[in-house]
Amino acid sequence: MKVHEYQAKKVLSGYGVPVPKGMVASTPPEAAAAAKELGGKVVVKAQVHAGGRGKAGGVKVVSSPGEAESFAASILGKNLVTIQTGPEGVPVRKVLVEQASQIERELYLAMLVDGGTKGIVIMASEAGGMEIEEVAARTPEKILRVKIDPALGLQPFQARKVAYFLNLKDDQVRAATKLVSSVYQTFVENDASLVEINPLVVTKDGSVLAVDAKLNIEDDALFRHPALKELHDPEQEEAIEVRARQAGLSYVQLDGNVGCMVNGAGLAMATMDVTVAAGARPANFLDVGGGADEAKVAEATRILLQSPGVDAILVNIFGGILRCDVVARGLMMGAESAGRNLLPMVVRMLGTNAEEGRKLLEGSSLDVTLVNNLAEAAAAVKKIV
Numbered sequence: 408m409k410v411h412e413y414q415a416k417k418v419l420s421g422y423g424v425p426v427p428k429g430m431v432a433s434t435p436p437e438a439a440a441a442a443k444e445l446g447g448k449v450v451v452k453a454q455v456h457a458g459g460r461g462k463a464g465g466v467k468v469v470s471s472p473g474e475a476e477s478f479a480a481s482i483l484g485k486n487l488v489t490i491q492t493g494p495e496g497v498p499v500r501k502v503l504v505e506q507a508s509q510i511e512r513e514l515y516l517a518m519l520v521d522g523g524t525k526g527i528v529i530m531a532s533e534a535g536g537m538e539i540e541e542v543a544a545r546t547p548e549k550i551l552r553v554k555i556d557p558a559l560g561l562q563p564f565q566a567r568k569v570a571y572f573l574n575l576k577d578d579q580v581r582a583a584t585k586l587v588s589s590v591y592q593t594f595v596e597n598d599a600s601l602v603e604i605n606p607l608v609v610t611k612d613g614s615v616l617a618v619d620a621k622l623n624i625e626d627d628a629l630f631r632h633p634a635l636k637e638l639h640d641p642e643q644e645e646a647i648e649v650r651a652r653q654a655g656l657s658y659v660q661l662d663g664n665v666g667c668m669v670n671g672a673g674l675a676m677a678t679m680d681v682t683v684a685a686g687a688r689p690a691n692f693l694d695v696g697g698g699a700d701e702a703k704v705a706e707a708t709r710i711l712l713q714s715p716g717v718d719a720i721l722v723n724i725f726g727g728i729l730r731c732d733v734v735a736r737g738l739m740m741g742a743e744s745a746g747r748n749l750l751p752m753v754v755r756m757l758g759t760n761a762e763e764g765r766k767l768l769e770g771s772s773l774d775v776t777l778v779n780n781l782a783e784a785a786a787a788v789k790k791i792v
Contacts, residue, residue: 408624410638411454413503415622418597418635423589425582426617429505438479439472441504447471451478454501456643458538458621459489465499468507475504497643508618513606514573515539516587518594520601520625521554527594529553529561529587531569535606561591575609582615597635598628647710654706656695663688664792666711666720666750668704670695670729678723681781685788690717697728704737705744712745719751719791721784726758735764739771749774753787 410418416426430441431454442449453465460466465487469475479502486496513535521528531551534542542549551572553565563584570583586607594602601623608618629636641649651658657672665687669675672694679689691714695707711720724734734756742749751774756764768775776787 408626408629408635408639409456409643410622410624410635411456411501411503411640412452412620413454413501414638415602415620416617418622419590419593419602419617419620422593422596424586424593424617425615426620427505427508429503432479432502432504433483433500435476435480435483438502438504439476442469442472442475445504445506448507449475450505450507451475452503452505453482453487453499454503455487455489455492455497455499456640457487457489457491457497459491460487463487463489465489493645500642505618508608508616509611510606510608510618511611512609514608515542515605516569516590516607517601517603517605518590518599519603524554526557527555527561527591529555529565529569529591531572533573535608539605555591560595561588563588566591575615576613579609579613579615586615586617593622597622597632598625599623600625647714651693651707651710654703654710656693656703656707656710658694658710659692660714661689661691662716663690664716664718665788666690666693666714666717668693668695668707668711668720668722668724670697670699670724670727670734674723674725677781678721678784681723681785682721682788685785685792687719687788687792690714695729695734699729699733699737701733701737701740704734705741708738708741709745712742712750717750719753719788721788722752722754722756723781723784724754724756724758724764726756726761726764728759730760731756731758731764732760732767733764735767735771738768739773742773751776751791753778753784753791755779755781755784 413431420426432438432441448470450468467478482499487499488496515532515535517530532549534549555561566584566587569587570580575583603621604617608616645660665682667678667689669678675694682689753776755778778784
């Protein structure tokens with residue numbers, strides 16, 4: 408789960424991470440009032456779950472409350488399109504109004520879960536304010552990676568190593584070391600999957616501040632953090648993904664033309680590979696799960712049929728706890744209530760009650776092609792699309 412910048416900063420500051428003084432505004436007059444209270448010269452930032460806001464016109468330094476009000480009026484209630492959003496963008500409902508910092512240097516600091524090392528990794532760089540992917544590709548030597556032992560946690564020498572790598576002055580190292588430790592504490596105690604501060608700045612008076620912040624929380628740990636769960640903003644997500652989550656489906660929207668439905672994450676990856684091998688592109692990752700019932704399969708079917716850009720549906724089911732006849736009835740229920748012309752379906756069913764499921768589909772009104780293996784599935788998809 409992602410949270411907004413102002414929410415991330417509130418969480419981080421609660422652990423002692425220094426952030427600029429700021430206020431949140433939902434209307435242009437509120438933005439003007441905040442700018443006045445903060446001294447006039449402020450930064451106004453659109454609050455959206457996407458990077459690249461500055462390049463997209465979502466961040467502006469203003470010199471007066473009037474300018475703050477004018478800029479807020481130009482973005483509030485509108486969609487902001489960045490390099491990390493779709494072409495439709497995401498809605499701007501709030502802006503963060505912050506005191507402008509006298510920046511001397513821009514640095515980068517992040518902590519994330521690394522699947523390769525099965526632990527937390529710190530990433531730091533002097534090239535703050537830039538896309539870290541670009542820095543990694545062009546100048547990888549400018550990035551420090553520090554692996555944290557999950558049993559020992561962050562050690563003081565590791566925090567100091569980060570501070571010295573960032574070429575901070577001696578009187579700044581202690582503050583930076585404390586900041587790194589505070590970020591780690593935030594990460595662990597909130598079950599985060601990512602904390603990113605870009606840029607982490609050194610001001611002209613020598614202070615070290617987090618002037619931007621991203622915080623992602625592991626979805627499966629939200630039951631332990633009811634207060635964090637309240638920070639969820641569904642408006643910032645794909646509506647279809649929110650709908651799928653409410654139905655208990657594991658769903659990720661992609662940009663392809665073949666809707667995929669499976670029961671199992673590994674099977675989903677194989678099915679997406681089959682789609683690509685057929686010369687098509689998967690439109691989604693959709694796992695109905697092993698314990699799905701007819702209603703859940705029906706909702707998954709409706710989601711696929713109502714997804715724009717989908718030309719065909721590939722269903723790949725290995726029946727175990729989820730019986731194939733249950734899937735077949737769910738497919739028929741969903742198609743009947745989808746409210747859209749039926750799309751051709753390629754269906755592979757193996758396992759529990761596979762023959763019953765196939766017979767149900769053969770006798771239905773669906774435009775279905777039944778296949779026995781992945782090679783036949785690829786050939787059928789290729790013929791359709």
